[in-house]
Amino acid sequence: MKDLNWYFPKSIAEAVDLVQQGKILPHAGGTGLLPRGFTGIGGLIDLSRLPLHYSKIENGSVEIGSMSTYAEVVSALMAINPEHILVKSLRNSANTPLRNRITIGGSIAFFPPWSDLMGALLALEAKLVLVGKNSGEFSVTDYVTNKTLREKSLITAVKFNLSNLRSYHYRDIRTKSDYPAFNITILLKQSMNKIENSRVIIVGTVKKYSRLTTIEEYLKNRDVGKINIEEIEKLVEVKFAGKRIDDPEYSSYLAGVELGRGIEQLLRGH
Amino acid sequence: MESVFTVNGKNIKFTFTPDERLLFTLRENGYTEVKNGCQEGECGACLILLDDKPVNSCQVLTASAIDKNIKTVKGIGDLHSPHIIQRAFVETGAVQCGFCTPGMIIATYALLRDNPNPTEEEIKNALDGNLCRCTGYVKIIEAVQLAAERMKNRELE
Numbered sequence: 001m002k003d004l005n006w007y008f009p010k011s012i013a014e015a016v017d018l019v020q021q022g023k024i025l026p027h028a029g030g031t032g033l034l035p036r037g038f039t040g041i042g043g044l045i046d047l048s049r050l051p052l053h054y055s056k057i058e059n060g061s062v063e064i065g066s067m068s069t070y071a072e073v074v075s076a077l078m079a080i081n082p083e084h085i086l087v088k089s090l091r092n093s094a095n096t097p098l099r100n101r102i103t104i105g106g107s108i109a110f111f112p113p114w115s116d117l118m119g120a121l122l123a124l125e126a127k128l129v130l131v132g133k134n135s136g137e138f139s140v141t142d143y144v145t146n147k148t149l150r151e152k153s154l155i156t157a158v159k160f161n162l163s164n165l166r167s168y169h170y171r172d173i174r175t176k177s178d179y180p181a182f183n184i185t186i187l188l189k190q191s192m193n194k195i196e197n198s199r200v201i202i203v204g205t206v207k208k209y210s211r212l213t214t215i216e217e218y219l220k221n222r223d224v225g226k227i228n229i230e231e232i233e234k235l236v237e238v239k240f241a242g243k244r245i246d247d248p249e250y251s252s253y254l255a256g257v258e259l260g261r262g263i264e265q266l267l268r269g270h
Numbered sequence: 271m272e273s274v275f276t277v278n279g280k281n282i283k284f285t286f287t288p289d290e291r292l293l294f295t296l297r298e299n300g301y302t303e304v305k306n307g308c309q310e311g312e313c314g315a316c317l318i319l320l321d322d323k324p325v326n327s328c329q330v331l332t333a334s335a336i337d338k339n340i341k342t343v344k345g346i347g348d349l350h351s352p353h354i355i356q357r358a359f360v361e362t363g364a365v366q367c368g369f370c371t372p373g374m375i376i377a378t379y380a381l382l383r384d385n386p387n388p389t390e391e392e393i394k395n396a397l398d399g400n401l402c403r404c405t406g407y408v409k410i411i412e413a414v415q416l417a418a419e420r421m422k423n424r425e426l427e
Contacts, residue, residue, distance in 0.1 A: 004288040004289055005288065006271070006288055006333045027331070030329065030330065030331050030334055031311065031329050034291075034329060038289050044288075044333070046333065046334055046336075048334065071323075094311070094399075095311075095312075095314075095398045095399030096377065096395070096396055096397075096398055097311065097314060097317055097324045097325045097326045097329075097377075098325075098326065098329065098399065100324060100325050101311075101326070101329055101330070
């Protein structure tokens with residue numbers, strides 16, 4: 001592999017210039033790149049020397065540099081809110097050594113179907129700071145759905161608000177450090193006996209992820225006592241593609257059951 | 271490619287290909303205590319400390335480790351001067367075939383450095399990236415607890 005060049009920029013501007021050239025990929029933690037291989041890649045940009053390794057939490061707003069690892073994100077948020085959805089979703093992701101290597105920027109750009117990160121970021125309605133061809137702040141939803149946003153651009157930070165939404169995260173795994181077949185993220189705001197607002201995301205579906213707006217609508221302004229978990233389970237309409245671990249129909253059924261359990265747990269504390 | 275790396279406190283020049291993984295660079299240069307296991311980041315046999323963080327060297331491209339500090343299990347202690355953790359592993363019978371041991375020692379070293387009094391749950395979490403097919407983990411957890419106790423006592427001396 002002699003024609004694969006490495007670049008070691010010392011500034012974001014230098015890295016952006018390199019990204020503009022095309023066929024040169026940013027290298028963050030590298031864990032997504034290794035299984036992909038190097039076919040079609042002319043070069044790699046090592047981002048480790050850039051000032052993208054930070055977490056800032058001020059006035060209820062969180063900003064995380066894209067080179068922060070999963071372990072660092074968990075550690076930063078754990079100190080503020082151990083129940084934060086990103087703590088729940090990332091602390092059991094992969095395993096300890098991999099969490100020291102996987103970065104949030106790399107993970108967003110890669111977005112594998114087993115991602116433990118993306119459900120939480122989509123539910124938090126997080127924003128990404130991009131530099132390069134598409135400079136500015138964009139929602140994570142736009143980034144994952146709009147391919148042109150990802151071209152020749154570099155993610156430098158992730159931003160979201162420290163919400164007071166209650167959270168639930170479920171990984172469908174067969175062994176502790178295996179890749180999950182799917183992930184469920186639920187954020188829910190309850191005021192007195194009513195559900196004010198909720199966000200429900202399943203990652204790993206045929207469309208990569210699904211936001212279950214039917215369930216969000218069912219829950220909105222509904223009395224807690226009038227929420228029927230069996231009804232919710234029936235509303236789960238998600239399709240799974242592969243048969244990597246399970247039959248897609250079984251996965252869909254399982255997702256419904258686990259989603260129901262999650263909502264029940266959030267509502268009734270069990 | 272060619273670059274100088276710091277391994278176990280010494281500066282050493284390695285020659286490597288741009289797509290080479292650190293596991294292979296280290297082993298080809300004599301650091302065979304870094305074991306070649308699954309090559310997928312699942313087993314922890316190739317664990318090293320990279321800038322003090324435990325990482326799987328099979329998941330690190332060598333070029334991305336330029337200018338970083340690398341520590342293998344021999345940088346913690348060797349046969350002539352074993353570390354408390356290594357002694358504890360031997361004494362409790364936590365070493366059977368020994369293939370996973372270098373990675374286990376690295377993971378334990380990183381854990382006890384950050385958390386000198388880990389609970390059993392914390393030990394299990396810290397070692398969640400290290401697989402052992404011989405011991406059933408019971409002796410390994412005992413070894414970590416023994417090492418923690420002895421390291422604490424040493425500090426008190």
